[in-house]
Amino acid sequence: MSQDNTTVAAISWTGHGDGFLTLLDQTRLPEAVTYVNCDNVECVWQAIKKLAVRGAPAIGISAAYGVVLGVRDGAMLPSGAAAATVEEAKQAALAACDYLATSRPTAVNLFWALDRMRGVITTLDEPSSGRVGERLLAEAQAIHEADRLQCAAIGRHGSDLLEALGSGVGIVTHCNTGMLATGGDGTALAVLFALSERGMKPQVFADETRPLLQGARLTAWELMQRGVDVTLICDSMAAPILRDGKAKAVIVGADRITARGDTANKIGTYGLAVQAHYHKVPFYVAAPTTTFDLTITFGSDIPIEQRTPEEITNAFGRRTAPEDVQVDNPAFDVTPAELITGIITERGVISPVTEEAVRAMIGA
Numbered sequence: 001m002s003q004d005n006t007t008v009a010a011i012s013w014t015g016h017g018d019g020f021l022t023l024l025d026q027t028r029l030p031e032a033v034t035y036v037n038c039d040n041v042e043c044v045w046q047a048i049k050k051l052a053v054r055g056a057p058a059i060g061i062s063a064a065y066g067v068v069l070g071v072r073d074g075a076m077l078p079s080g081a082a083a084a085t086v087e088e089a090k091q092a093a094l095a096a097c098d099y100l101a102t103s104r105p106t107a108v109n110l111f112w113a114l115d116r117m118r119g120v121i122t123t124l125d126e127p128s129s130g131r132v133g134e135r136l137l138a139e140a141q142a143i144h145e146a147d148r149l150q151c152a153a154i155g156r157h158g159s160d161l162l163e164a165l166g167s168g169v170g171i172v173t174h175c176n177t178g179m180l181a182t183g184g185d186g187t188a189l190a191v192l193f194a195l196s197e198r199g200m201k202p203q204v205f206a207d208e209t210r211p212l213l214q215g216a217r218l219t220a221w222e223l224m225q226r227g228v229d230v231t232l233i234c235d236s237m238a239a240p241i242l243r244d245g246k247a248k249a250v251i252v253g254a255d256r257i258t259a260r261g262d263t264a265n266k267i268g269t270y271g272l273a274v275q276a277h278y279h280k281v282p283f284y285v286a287a288p289t290t291t292f293d294l295t296i297t298f299g300s301d302i303p304i305e306q307r308t309p310e311e312i313t314n315a316f317g318r319r320t321a322p323e324d325v326q327v328d329n330p331a332f333d334v335t336p337a338e339l340i341t342g343i344i345t346e347r348g349v350i351s352p353v354t355e356e357a358v359r360a361m362i363g364a
């Protein structure tokens with residue numbers, strides 16, 4: 001979307017295998033709709049690191065396109081020169097996978113997408129480095145399209161579930177889980193968009209989501225662009241809203257979900273889940289199957305990204321905390337499966353959330 005309500009893509013590719021990646025710069029929203037054009041891997045790495053592109057599926061999709069750029073990026077080879085042979089093209093693409101994997105540690109979609117690209121790189125049999133780029137672009141585009149379809153299916157399953165809450169229902173959400181975070185309509189926001197398109201008129205309470213304000217800057221913007229009723233709240237207002245019955249459900253996204261259903265998501269999600277549990281309000285997670293990590297059972301084993309103190313000590317363009325104050329700035333926290341009413345995936349809803357139910361839905 002843009003300020004004039006036309007549709008813009010958060011992630012797009014221009015050209016063929018020798019083309020370039022365009023990312024909507026989310027650090028500039030909502031004041032400005034601007035873009036970053038990447039023709040090398042470091043540009044993509046930096047965009048992920050500084051959250052110019054963010055959101056678990058969007059990170060994976062962007063990294064997949066970054067691997068395509070790696071094929072002709074001399075920085076990916078010891079020689080510093082662009083790949084001249086098929087073997088050099090494959091080596092450069094694998095180096096791009098390894099480099100992009102160091103950008104952010106929590107969203108498992110990043111590692112899922114890179115592993116899928118590695119699988120293609122190691123098995124492809126193309127006659128030229130140019131053809132290697134074309135083949136990898138096709139895989140990145142397939143990842144992108146699959147996520148778009150997953151978002152739509154999550155929207156369908158989630159709105160089927162939440163429709164029962166009735167028209168005009170209040171729903172709390174946290175951070176941003178929409179078009180800006182995925183290759184399609186989103187995860188939790190896809191459910192809210194689908195409810196709205198069914199005429200259910202959801203009344204969304206969007207947590208501003210400190211410290212980077214994805215809720216205020218991005219979710220409020222996306223919902224308003226699509227005509228969905230949204231009230232922006234500071235994170236600490238969710239508890240009285242749940243207490244007073246103004247919201248009958250909470251729905252959030254995820255960055256990594258373990259085999260038992262423990263879920264890593266934006267910092268503040270765990271507290272919101274505790275509040276919802278106390279007030280007997282159902283708490284849903286919406287995520288595609290690419291967000292599950294069945295190699296991990298317990299949420300305590302999920303790597304949590306630590307970000308810079310300045311994200312907390314600086315706000316409104318100035319310092320808002322004493323110099324040298326100690327700061328703890330984890331980007332995510334973990335909600336145990338026991339606090340999650342259901343997990344909405346493109347395959348259906350997992351509820352109750354047990355390891356048996358997760359493995360049955362997601363795979364062995």
Ligand SMILES: CSC[C@H]1O[C@H](OP(=O)(O)O)[C@H](O)[C@@H]1O
Nearest residue numbers: 054055056175181253254265266
């Ligand atoms: C649809 S996944 C969105 C997920 O990613 C966000 O984190 P970040 O903004 O740091 O990339 C947040 O945890 C959202 O729930």
